[in-house]
Amino acid sequence: MRLLGFSTGALAKGNFRAALETQSSLGLKAVELSALRSDELNPLMRALYTLDLQGFDHISLHAPSRLSGLDELGLVAILKDVPTSWPIIVHPDLITVPSHWRFFGRRLCLENMDQRKPIGRTVPEMDRLFEQLPDASFCFDIGHARQVDPTMGVAIGMLRRFSARIRQIHMSEVDPQGRHIPITFAALCAFQLVARLIPDDCPVILESMVEPEKIQREVEMARRALKESSDPRDISAGPLVKI
Numbered sequence: 001m002r003l004l005g006f007s008t009g010a011l012a013k014g015n016f017r018a019a020l021e022t023q024s025s026l027g028l029k030a031v032e033l034s035a036l037r038s039d040e041l042n043p044l045m046r047a048l049y050t051l052d053l054q055g056f057d058h059i060s061l062h063a064p065s066r067l068s069g070l071d072e073l074g075l076v077a078i079l080k081d082v083p084t085s086w087p088i089i090v091h092p093d094l095i096t097v098p099s100h101w102r103f104f105g106r107r108l109c110l111e112n113m114d115q116r117k118p119i120g121r122t123v124p125e126m127d128r129l130f131e132q133l134p135d136a137s138f139c140f141d142i143g144h145a146r147q148v149d150p151t152m153g154v155a156i157g158m159l160r161r162f163s164a165r166i167r168q169i170h171m172s173e174v175d176p177q178g179r180h181i182p183i184t185f186a187a188l189c190a191f192q193l194v195a196r197l198i199p200d201d202c203p204v205i206l207e208s209m210v211e212p213e214k215i216q217r218e219v220e221m222a223r224r225a226l227k228e229s230s231d232p233r234d235i236s237a238g239p240l241v242k243i
Contacts, residue, residue, distance in 0.1 A: 003058045003203040004222060009034030010172075010180065010207050011215070016044055020051060022212060028219070030058040030203040032089065032168075038068040045078060058203040060109070060139075060168055062089040076100050082107075087167050089139045092120040098132040109167050111139040112158060114147050114178045121148050123157040130165070138165035140198075142191055143174035143207070152193045159197035169198060171222050172208040180207040182214065183221040191225035198226065 005028040008019035016033055023031055031053070035041040041064055053059055061082050067075065072094070079088055080103070087109040095101055101108050110129055113120035120126055121144075130136060140162070145155035159166070172180040173187040183191075204226070210218050 002200060002223075002226065003030040004028060004206070004219065005030035005032070005056070005058070005203075006206045006208075006215070007032040007034045007062065007170075009036050009040075009062070010209050011212075014040055016040075016047070017051070020053075022215070024052075024055050026215065026219075027055075029056055030205060031056050032060045032062055032205040034062045036062055036065050038064040038066060038070055040064070041070075041075075041078060045081060048081070048083075058168075059083075059085075060087045060089055060203075060205070063091075063094070065091050065094065067094065072096055072100055076103070079104070087137060087139070089168065091117070092126075092129050093117050095129075095133075101133060102135070105135040106137045106167075108133060108136040109139045110136050111170065112141050112144050114141075114144040114174055116178050122154055123161050126158065126162065130162070136165070137167040138162045139168045139170060140166055141170035141174075141207075142194070142198075143170065143172045143180065143187070146187065146190050147174040147176070147178070150190065152190055155194045156197065159194055163197070163199070166199060166202055169202055169204045170207050171204050171225065172206060180209055182208045182210055182218055183225060188221055188225045192227065195226050 005023055008016040011019040011022050033044060035044045082088055088107055089109050089111055092110050112126055148154050173183050175181055206218055206222055208218050
């Protein structure tokens with residue numbers, strides 16, 4: 001079965017220990033340790049080697065999305081202490097000097113962006129980034145791609161163009177303000193249009209902001225979204241699709 005789990009920031013903003021306990025109790029085998037806000041990075045890094053992560057088969061770390069009280073070189077220096085087997089998810093608009101980041105090689109995992117950002121939204125924009133960082137891998141955010149292009153043309157283009165680079169999938173619905181919300185039936189059907197292009201061995205990290213009692217529902221919605229179907233009615237049965 002495909003590795004699937006949550007970003008710690010989606011389950012318990014800023015409280016990575018609580019989020020890890022929740023995921024462990026549910027048997028989810030993939031996790032992304034989130035430091036999306038700059039003030040979350042140092043506490044996470046200090047705790048990193050004290051966390052019980054033995055139950056997870058895939059672990060990644062999401063770098064801050066903005067530099068607040070930290071410069072680019074300082075961030076790179078901190079991230080060098082992340083275990084070498086973990087991908088480090090980075091928003092491309094954070095990178096102003098690509099040479100600072102080449103040290104990470106494939107561990108640097110660039111994420112495609114939503115329509116609020118100035119770069120990383122389309123195949124040509126991602127192409128230019130990978131030209132500057134040729135060894136970097138790719139975190140494909142399917143919700144971002146759908147927000148940029150609801151027809152899923154951008155998503156198809158990215159999955160085909162960067163198939164050899166894909167190391168992790170982000171999944172959620174993304175609203176017009178860029179917020180990661182639970183997957184709706186409309187998003188589920190859209191995601192199924194590209195499910196066949198997502199490698200079976202690629203871990204999926206859910207970024208949907210959900211309450212604990214709705215975690216299992218979101219997991220089921222994600223698993224359904226990853227099953228290709230030519231008829232949306234194939235995946236519409238049952239109470240799990242009701243919002």
